Amino acid sequence: MAYLLQFLVGANQILTAGIAITAFSLLLYSLTFNLRDRVARAFAGLLLFVTVVYFCEAVANTASAASVGLWLRVQWLGIAFIPVTYLHFTDALLATVGQPSRGRRRSAIRLLYVLGGGFLLAALVTDILVYDPVIETATVHLKAGPLFSLFMVYFL
DSSP: OOHHHHHHHHHHHHHHHHHHHHHHHHHHHHHHHHHSSHHHHHHHHHHHHHHHHHHHHHHHHHHHHHHHHHHHHHTTTHHHHHHHHHHEEEEEHHHHHOOOSSSSHHOOOOHHHHHHHHHHHHHOSSSEEEEEEEEOOEEEEEOOOOTHHHHHHHOO
């Protein structure tokens, strides 16, 4: 059983690093396109935040116990903005195929970017969203704070 756990932990670390490298490579590739195009900008933003999440996860899994909490909090830069960048990317794709926003989606996107920034600040400087890193054999994570359920509603 211990060998299986060690195998799964190693495989998880390899896949996490692989996803970070792939997302970063796709980000660099997408930056070679015309960034005046809304779809290209939204896709690049989405890839940037995915890269941040997986890079910080890979570093946190191998970091010292003293710095794990810092990396897990920095990871929230990506976590807080991924939902709204998905919506932004979807809006850009819909506008490209002939379903432009009549103001509602763009207003919602702006509001959700502000809300994501609020969640980021809450995760970085307070303990009301997440707190105290937990270091287990197979993973590291932060404990959920009192406002985490509100973040889950935002994420959904």
